[in-house]
Amino acid sequence: MSTPAVRLAFSRSCRALSGVFPDMEAVLAWFAAKDRRDRFTVRRVPLCALSQWAYLPGPLRLGHCSGKFFTIEGIGVESSCGPVRSWDQPIINQPEIGILGLLAREIDGVLHFLMQAKMEPGNVNILQLSPTVQATRSNYSRVHGGHAPRYLEYFTEPGLATVLLDQLQPEQGARFLFKRNRNMVVAVDHEVPVHEDFCWLTLGQIKALLTRDNIVNMDARTVVSLIPMADPDEPPDYGQLDGVGGFRRDAYLSYCRSDRERHSMDAIMTWLTVGKARHAMRLTPLPLDGLRGWKVTDEAIFHESGLYFSVIGVDVAACTREATRWSQPLLHHHGEGLVGFLCQSHGGVLHFLARGTLEPGNRDGVLIGPTVACSEVAARASRFCAPRFLERFLDPAGLTVRYDAVQSEEGGRFHHFRNRYMIVELPPGLPLDTPEHYLWLTLGQLWRMARHGHVNIEARNLLACLGAEESPL
């Protein structure tokens, strides 16, 4: 398929609420049936009771005795910007590049994506929908001692499928050190056997599920975020907009009205370059027991203030997973965070307010983030340190809430880490005072920048949520 043909197929799939499953009720019924059986048993245990995990010396860190998977290490951070300029924290170090992959196939003229009902120990509801494959290198190399993930060969063996998209994308820079995954979409033009935990969904059906809390997992959201609703390299195809109105139409046009962009791509690159050149973080490796403000015990690692996150241990028993029983550390998060984009029509085209965002685990300094990304909203809002524009989301009187749902972050590394994701539209012409590290971008521009790895995972998550039918369920 040529690029325009692929983008057209994406765009059509995005508008399809009917496919192998005739409607969303059937999708939800399938998911509910999966949800009734095969549950994990997840039991919290002290870190010192984790099988094959231990505190390792020189400098003190938490790791697996095989040397594989990941380690939890300490870092000291000196930042040239932000309200807090110096802090210590634990961070996950997993230098390998994994694969988050969606297998696609045209069925009855509509592109479908093979989604997996997958259990992860850290999810509040255990079962969520993941992409076809979410594989770390430890998965391929079978450190689990289990099987290779199903369908992995379509992503790793040349010639088995057509690659539609393959990009390296960064993950949470506040929790992962330099972590990136390949985000892939590959297509086959023939039937493949569908295992009982998998199902074919249209992009429209996935977007509809994204209007609900905690169904589509983070790994699926980041891949979906890279699939454009409309072709950013072509002028709008108004024929495709038949029957599409309101905010969804505005979002579609924000992908392809490149004649109406407020800033040129050159200007956006300049803005990002200035951010990267002006602001930097200096990281120093530290032993876990040398981190200011953190307590390291046999039970857990936690901050004296009770804020941020803690490192806990879980013991997991399952019957359908690659390995049936294992234990591992997870980063437990206490409160709910908020991740939000403000958007507004400029010159008749929807623009999104991006914020240059610097986090210690960013491999390349400042990235393009959403307007607001804030952990522990309740705790922060009650203190002096609420970030700029947070109040527009907490009290959006006079504004239009276009998206509002709670989504879970990676349940294989995080325990009960949820963020409320919001998109709030300002009335056209309402003035907004934006400091220099904020910039208005169209969706086409965000997509172009994301393709090169310049857009952080919080912002990509919000892009994924755009384009659902209004009230589809």
Add this chain to the structure above:
Amino acid sequence: MSTPAVRLAFSRSCRALSGVFPDMEAVLAWFAAKDRRDRFTVRRVPLCALSQWAYLPGPLRLGHCSGKFFTIEGIGVESSCGPVRSWDQPIINQPEIGILGLLAREIDGVLHFLMQAKMEPGNVNILQLSPTVQATRSNYSRVHGGHAPRYLEYFTEPGLATVLLDQLQPEQGARFLFKRNRNMVVAVDHEVPVHEDFCWLTLGQIKALLTRDNIVNMDARTVVSLIPMADPDEPPDYGQLDGVGGFRRDAYLSYCRSDRERHSMDAIMTWLTVGKARHAMRLTPLPLDGLRGWKVTDEAIFHESGLYFSVIGVDVAACTREATRWSQPLLHHHGEGLVGFLCQSHGGVLHFLARGTLEPGNRDGVLIGPTVACSEVAARASRFCAPRFLERFLDPAGLTVRYDAVQSEEGGRFHHFRNRYMIVELPPGLPLDTPEHYLWLTLGQLWRMARHGHVNIEARNLLACLGAEESPL
């Protein structure tokens, strides 16, 4: 100026051989006049005799006693690809981001760029043409104890000039650890006082100088490489091609015939992602006196084989430089290297054969490099380790040599480090067996990838050299 207006101005300037200087003879006469006076005295001295530089302990490295400028450190490299999988080497660590900046101004309807006749101790001919500003952070912060570089304020103070281009670009990954500089072009619409060491040149004049050996320095070449000959976002403007023929016309069209590209941008991103995901280098910091094969003495640091490079000391006396006398280490290179692009018409449009290139100092793994980049050609060609396609450059019988000149690498860090840069065109249809880490790209595609920092400095250097009038001098 809007983006299309800027690109049009670039394109016009690229075709202008006449400007403030009426012709190339006048340009060369000005440069020759500069070259007759104010020479540096560069004297080689033992490393231990360098003022304020010393071997520093823990781990052993060579550094300045202020802690500024740069250090020369040891690394061990483990690579997942290439003929040699493991080696040790010294490398330059200079984590700060500098500015390489061209000041531009329209004079009599043609965009001119302010070039500086600048002496650097490592240049074979001392004096070369540099961009308006080449400033490290140590320059701004006056570690030299000298003056701030002239014209720096146009690049650092908001509002003094219009930013036309501002990109972070990587430098030699084989010699610098994670080094990047901002490459900037800024424009003013008024007169500025021109210091006697500076002159206004058109882009066409700079390109003409690039057909000669060792006149335009590396810092100027990397900035020039980012200025497109034609607007890659617009269809070709054949009106601009009046009187432009041959290879120069082909190069122009290779920027903007995006309807005739052999691979889509999605396919190029996929190719690069696969390279980054498959191949990696692991770096271990090592003391300089713990590097396999390297000798560290009071005199110099060098490899037992006599190959690669050595670290030497120089004592410099000058009268026009920011500081009039200083000493510093430089990386001395013995033989001449060769950097070359093969190009060929595919579907009527010129494509360039890029090679996925991995070097230890690359911040983000594999980058897009030229077809061949080879140090010490003579030494390698006589042994078993000549890189693929080198013979096409050394013996281009039946092919057309489109560019062939010797250029110097950064004379502030390297001593007599020269590469022969070549562009060689294959006849259309001549089959070439290209392994999977090679890919054919148009100039427009190379430019698009360069904008996001994906193209290495050797490849960018060749891009800079394209577009000169044939036999302009």
